[in-house]
Every structure is written in structure tokens, then in C-alpha cells.
Amino acid sequence: MQERVPLPTSRPRRRWSYDRFQQRAAPYMFVSPFFILFLIFGLFPLGFSLFLAFHLWNPLDGLGNWQYVGWDNFKLALGAPDQFWVSLKITVWIGLLSGVPQHLIALPLAFVINQSLRKWQSGISTILFLPYITNAVAITIVFGMLYSENLGLLNYALSVVGLGPVRWLAQPDLVPVSVAVVVFWRYVGWNVILYLSGLQAISEDVYEAATVDGASKVQKFFYITLPLLKPMMFYAFTLTIVGNMQLFEEPFIMVGQAGGSGGAALTSAMHIFNVAFRDLDMGYGSAMAWLLFLAIFVLSMINNYLFSRGGGRQ
Template sequence: MELARDQKTSIPKKKKRSERQKDMLSGYLYIAPFFIIFAIIGLYPALFSIYLAFQKWSGFGPMEFAGLNNFAIVLQDPLFWKSLYNTLIMGVLGTAPQLIVGIVLAYFLNMAAVKFSNFFRVTIFMPYITSMVAVALVFGVFFSSNESSLANFIIGWFGMDPVNWKTSEWGAKIAISLMVFWRWVGYNTIIYLAGLQSIPKDLYEAATIDGANKIQQFFHVTIPLLKPFIVLTVFMSTVGAMQLFAEPTVFLGGQAFNRDEAMTVVMYLYRDAFNLNSFGTASATAVLLLIFIVAIAGLNTWLTSGKKAKRGRI
């Protein structure tokens, strides 16, 4: 009798285990395509690039171990530091204004008094989904080197001489930064708008009762509660600025890789890999860029955690 009972109780346990294993197997099968594709087109190229950073290879023939020689070549190249300088300058000029303007636009779009708010939201977000070729064509006409171009016509109002935007040092940087600003300000605006809509209206009503005006509510209620969204957009914009490639390449056209005025770090490694067939130095540049991005991300995390720690002590 006892053996029969043990057999009966063991059968349901086995069934439960088998059903649980089937559920786990089906779940893994559903998510397997993503990880397989990510491993093929994401993880493997990244690991292979790190391996190439220590090799001397032209894309053909056997590889030769170069140790840290590729990193020494890149770090001793003045063009690399020039490209890093250009990347940082265009990143600041294109990123900082779009974050500030994005918060202001989101604040006005969130106001109930604004009519046709849905139309303005779509209009502001439209540049983000616009083709880069179309954007380059528009900005190429706008920042044409002709004296009659729209950009030169506008600066002529202030008594300034016409600028050759694609060849001058700061002209190319300003034009590309404005292109980045115009293309991404709507993306950040939508993120800030979602953050504003998550703030309870009771807080604004309480601030109004306490005598706070709109400006005081903006700086003492809106901005502190938007902090997680601001940190997110600053992080994403900073990483995107360090990987700037499409805008200067399309704007400058065939002269992009022969010009030092607007060459970025990604353009520098692209030139080494596909123009000079030096995949070792290109991979070393990619590793250095990864280190810079991780350092910036760590700095953002440290600043955020530091502020939280101070709040906790108070």
C-alpha cells in the first residue's frame, strides 16, 4: 500500500516538472532568435574588433601580432586628436542646445492652453524620422558657399561676410551641429513630454497655493522631477555625439575623409579601415572610442549617484 501511494505522489511531480521544462524550453525558443542575431551581428564583430586591435592586418593575407603598436600609432597621430577635438566640439554645440530647447518645447506642449498640440508634436518629431539624404540636401542648400545662400543672407543682416561653410574651420562645425540639433531636438522633446505628463498636477496646485509663480514652479517642481529623463537624454545624446558619422559624411560628401575641419573619431577609424586598409589601427581607434564612451557613462553615473547620496544623508 505504501509503495502504491509513493508511486501515485511521484507521478504528478514528474508531470509538473515536465510541464515546467516545456514552458522553459518554449520561452527560450521564443527569445533565441534575438540572441542569435545579436551574437552574429553585434557580439562577434565587437570581440573580433578587440582582437584586431592587437594585430597588423590589411584585410588580405595572414595577421601579424602587433601588441600595443596600433594604439601607439593612433595616439601619436595628430589627426586622431584633431578628430577627437572635432567630435567633442560638435557634440557640445549640437547636444547642449537640443536638451535645453527640448525641455522648453515640451513644457509649452504640455500646457493645456496650447491649441493643436498633437499637430505640433508630430511636426517637432518629424525631423527624427526624416531620411538623412533629404536632411543633407536641405542643409546643403541652406549652407551653400554662395553669397546668396540662406545662411549667408541671414548673417549678412548682422554685417558679417559670407562664409564658405564646407571648407572653413568653424563653418563646417556650426553647420553640422545645427543639422544634429534639428534632427534630434524632437526626439528629446517627446521624451521630456512623456516625463512632464507623468508629474502629478496636484504638485502644481500645491505650489500655486503656496504662492509660486510659473517660473518658480518650472525650476523647483518640473526640473527636479524631470531629473531621470534629463539623465537619460544626456547619456544617450553624449554617446550619440561620440559616434557622430552620418551627418558630417553626408553633408561634406566626397570630401569628408580628406578634410580635417569636421572629421570625427568614427570617420577617422572608417578612413583607416576602408581607405587605408589598416584594420589594426582602425580597431584600436574603436577600442579607444569605447573607453571614452565608458568613461563618460561612468562620469554621468557618478554624478547621479553622488547627488542621491547627499539627499540620503540629509
């Protein structure tokens, strides 16, 4: 008797299932907006900037009308007479004038608040944090009025004690100091908040044991607080380095696009802005932007090395 051969059957079509969609496709759909936006506004500008750093391009010429110049933009920026070196030195100088006092004042102030003023800690923290969240334009305009040669409050106070007016925003030696004061005033409270959060993470048992052993407040600060606060100090120092090296708003609004008298406050970010958007030399501006990134990276690595030597990041 002849055997019956089963007829081939088509593979059953998988029916659309809402549960299967939730498990497999929905997660990717929900996270896709972040990656799309990051690709458009984050990764693409970085890649395009790196591409332009090796080209000569005026945006008015339109896309595609760029000329490959190799490393010429970087060589021009690193040349001895170039303005990039001058602006970088000014940036570092203003960063030191504003950054070092920030931490020299913020750290002891946070320690005093944590030890002796805990009852008013919330109110004090709010007051100190207000400059950080206040609009930078408003802060700079107010300080510009204070620095006014004829109508400023500072010169009025000097006239009361018999001193003549000072050209705070006109003398090249005083312009970086004037800008640094604004930056200091704006960010010192932020650093106090950072150090307060680090101090509150230190166990009270350590301080109580030190008190039983007869340690003074000064000894507690140098032998307990500082060693245990090093991870937060590393974080705060890194933020200060990155922020000060990208300083733009305060000097740009206070002394103008050229950096004030003699370019005394022309920071690297301002110089890059002028080259890219005033002179429309996007290739040269992109090259300087990547050099500035390299400078920030080197300073951050130096900061990382200094804190890692003593085990400050453990």
C-alpha cells in the same frame, strides 16, 4: 520449493509527446533565433574587433594572414601627433555645439507646451518629431543646399541685407558650426518629446499645491519641474553623449570623407572609417574603435556621477 527469480525487464521507451515537446524544447527553439543572430551579428563582431585591435591585418590578405603587434595599435592612436586625438577633439566640440543648445531649448519648450499648449500638444509633438524620423541623408542634402555659397538661401538672405556670401562649408571655423546646426535641428524635437513624457509623469497635485501657495511659473519650473525631471534628464543627456560621440552621417555626407576644409569636421567615427575601409588597416581601426568606446564610457560615467550626486536617479 525453489523461488522464481523475476526476469529483468528493459526500461520502457519514452514515447514522443507533443505536450512534453511544448513544455521542454519549444521555448528554447522559439528564443534561439535571437541568440543565434546576436552571436553572429553582435558578439562575434565585438570579439573579432577586439582580436584585431592587437594585430596588423589587411583584409585583402585573407583570413589568418594577420600579425600580432600587441599594444602597438593603441600606442599609435594615443600618440601626441596622431589624428585620433584631433578627431576626438572635433567630435567633442561638435557635440557641445549641438548638444548643449538641444537641452537648453528642449526643456523650457517642453515645459511651456505641457503648461500652456496642451490643446495643441499632439500636433506640436508630431511636428517636432518629424526631423528625428526623417532620413538623415535627405536632411543633410537639404542643409547642404541651404549652405551653398552661390545658390544657398542663407547667403541670399545675407545679400538682401547687404552682406557678402559666407563659405559655410569651406571655412574651417564655420564647418563644425554648420554641422552642429544640422544635428541640433534633427534631435531637438526628440528631446522635447522625452521631456514631455517626463513632465506628464509629474502629478498635477504638486503644481496645484504650489499655485495655492502663490508660486509663479518660474518658481514651479526651478523648484518642482527640474528636481522631479532629473531621471529623464539623465536619460536624455546619456543618449546625447552616446549619439554625438558616434557622429558620422551628417558630416560625412555634408563635407565629404576627409571632413571638409582642413579636416574641420572629421569626427572620430569618420577617422576610424577612413583608416579601416579606405586604408584597409583593420587592426589600427579596431583599436581606435575601442578607444572611442572607452571615451564614451568615461563621459557616461561622469554624467552618471553628476546626476547621482543630487539624487537625480532615484
